[in-house]
Amino acid sequence: MRGMDVLLASPRGFCAGVERAIEIVEKSLEVFGAPVYVWHEIVHNRHVVEALAAKGARFVESHDEVPDGAVLVFSAHGVSKAVVAEAQRRGLKRIDATCPLVTKVHLEAMRYHKLGYSLILIGHKGHPEVVGTMGQAPEGAIQLVQNVAEAAQIQVPHPDKAAFLTQTTLSVDEARDIVAALRGRFPAIQGPAKDDICYATQNRQNAIRGLAPKVDAVFVLGSPNSSNSSRLKELASTLGAKGYLVESAADIRPEWLDGVRRVGVTAGASAPEHLVQEVVRVLREKGGGQVEEMASTPEHVTFPLPPELQAAR
Ligand code: SF4
CATH class of the missing domain: 3.40.50.11270 (Rossmann fold)
Structure with missing residues (x-):
């Protein structure tokens, strides 16, 4: 067999x-x-x-x-x-x-606030990135929108002079729908061409788009408070595979593999590769056949250390 x-x-x-x-x-x-x-x-x-x-x-x-x-x-x-x-x-x-890609959003928040825009942040309430970005302007200056329903309701002080920013680790599909709703409400709204979702979040979601339709279940290595990892699990489920967020191989329950012929494995942007390899090892032990890598977008991004630590590199 x-x-x-x-x-x-x-x-x-x-x-x-x-x-x-x-x-x-x-x-x-x-x-x-x-x-x-x-x-x-x-x-x-x-x-x-x-x-x-x-x-x-x-x-x-x-x-x-x-x-x-x-x-x-x-x-x-x-x-x-x-x-x-x-x-x-x-x-x-x-x-x-x-992350320099979060700092970029902070700088935009400060710029729009200084120019007097009504500023809307698309993101998840309480996530530290959202707390940090909202804290780039005085309290109340940035309003949070978490979904399309909230985008349809939001009232801003200057509807003709509004701007939006997004959390960097959102679902690409959900952010697109929320941005469209805001553009419908405020046709003059300013913001990034699409959103502020970072390259890593987009690439990992794109990889799951290619992989999920080919498998029965997807294991996403990541902690429950990791936004981009949770989005990968949700996306896998949306695409018809059973998505599981696991912190390590020890979390995999035997019944999750019942009837599964092909399993996908990925990891959120904060999960180390050794945890992935451990999952692969365990899956092989449980009767794994071939292990195949499905390469999509290659990544070559690096960011420099802060100047005070560069000499120590
Ligand atoms: S997921 Fe990584 S690259 Fe993207 S904003 Fe967060 S730290 Fe930066």
């Missing part, structure tokens, strides 16, 4: 912003010594966070947890101006691991 084939999505896993953020924490530990404080999880992956914590990183959610004179790294998701200002006031050594 033929075994269960495994199709590996490509690209998958770490993006340039996540690689840079992890390297920033590691270099900070090397240069300044442990402990180094990190605002929020550096990236949304439990394994990454635990590995860095073991090396001396301390993950915090408030300034109260950071002692005077400490080194504070801002996570890849970015932080509000208020968080930066408080760190500055306290004289902390600040190192910014915000």
Whole structure:
């Protein structure tokens, strides 16, 4: 009897912003010594966070947890101006691991606010990237829209002078529909040509578009609080495969493989490759047949380290 084939999505896993953020924490530990404080999880992956914590990183959610004179790294998701200002006031050594593609959205938010636009952010309430982006302007200056229904309802102070921005890790399809709804409401609305969804989120979703119709189930490596990983799982399900978000091979339940002849594997932008390889190994043990890589868009993006850490590279 033929075994269960495994199709590996490509690209998958770490993006340039996540690689840079992890390297920033590691270099900070090397240069300044442990402990180094990190605002929020550096990236949304439990394994990454635990590995860095073991090396001396301390993950915090408030300034109260950071002692005077400490080194504070801002996570890849970015932080509000208020968080930066408080760190500055306290004289902390600040190192910014915000992904440059998130910083680009921050700069746009500041620019539109300065020009007096009614600003709308498309994103998920409470996600740290959304909190950080909304915190680039005074409270209440940026309104959040999470879905088409909210886009249909939103009232803005200047309907003829509105602008939108988006979270970088949204579903491409959902963002397109929300942007269309906003354009319908506010024909003069300004914003990016399409959205601010980053190359890594788009490429991983495109890879799943190619893979999901060919398999019965898709395992997405990623933590539940990882936005781009959750979107991959949802997309796989939309395309007819059963989507499962797993943090490691240990999460795979035997019954999920019942009747499955072909299984797809991918990873969100914050999930390390060794977790993918572990899943592949376990699937092969459970009767896997061929393992095939389905390559789509090649990625060659890299981001430089902040200047204060470049010498340590
Ligand atoms: S998912 Fe995109 S925006 Fe987020 S860190 Fe990676 S490249 Fe940057």
